Amino acid sequence: MMNIKQLVLASHNAGKLKELQAMLGDSVQLRSIGEWSKVEPEETGLSFVENAILKARNAARISGLPALADDSGLAVDFLGGAPGIYSARYADGQGDAANNAKLLDALKDVPQAERGAQFVCVLALVRHADDPLPILCEGLWHGRILTAASGEHGFGYDPLFWVPERDCSSAELSPADKNQISHRARAMDLLRQRLGLK
Ligand SMILES: O=c1nc[nH]c2c1ncn2[C@H]1C[C@H](O)[C@@H](COP(=O)(O)OP(=O)(O)OP(=O)(O)O)O1
């Protein structure tokens, strides 16, 4: 495959940048698209894959460099997979705290056994803006939605996501531990294989 030293990350989310750079290690430098533009493309796709490709192409076009995008979200069983691709916009763009409050409210009085959920991550890598063959890798992480927020690490819905294999919330995991087992870690594992980085 290609020999990548520098990649643009098609994301304005600092939490993603930190996690993905830690997973990639020193051999590949991730640069945020924020260095070029503060404008976020509209996520008009109907799937994680479509939005990831759309963000990657946009970043490659703006930067002239190969671009990696992460489209991710939380699919809650009781809500039929919502908020899904709309996770970041669940509370109409009011941010993580409002999203979490809305989710807790939507699951008020829902018993433990029906609070299953999965984090989804799709990574898309394009070599240039019009790349006809984007590399796509996905990862899932199964857990449950807690009844109250817990933990200070991570970002987004982490304080509400109970991790069965650790018996704590995702925001209570150390960053290094989350980066071993998360949806993003699984997707990145596949990407590193595809790139011949492992
Ligand atoms: O590990 C995670 N831990 C907690 N929450 C997470 C995680 N991974 C995704 N999420 C949530 C955050 C946001 O509500 C949505 C992603 O939305 P998504 O559009 O992909 O990202 P974003 O708008 O924050 O940044 P950008 O589009 O610039 O990459 O899912």
Ligand SMILES: [Mg+2]
């Ligand atoms: Mg987004």
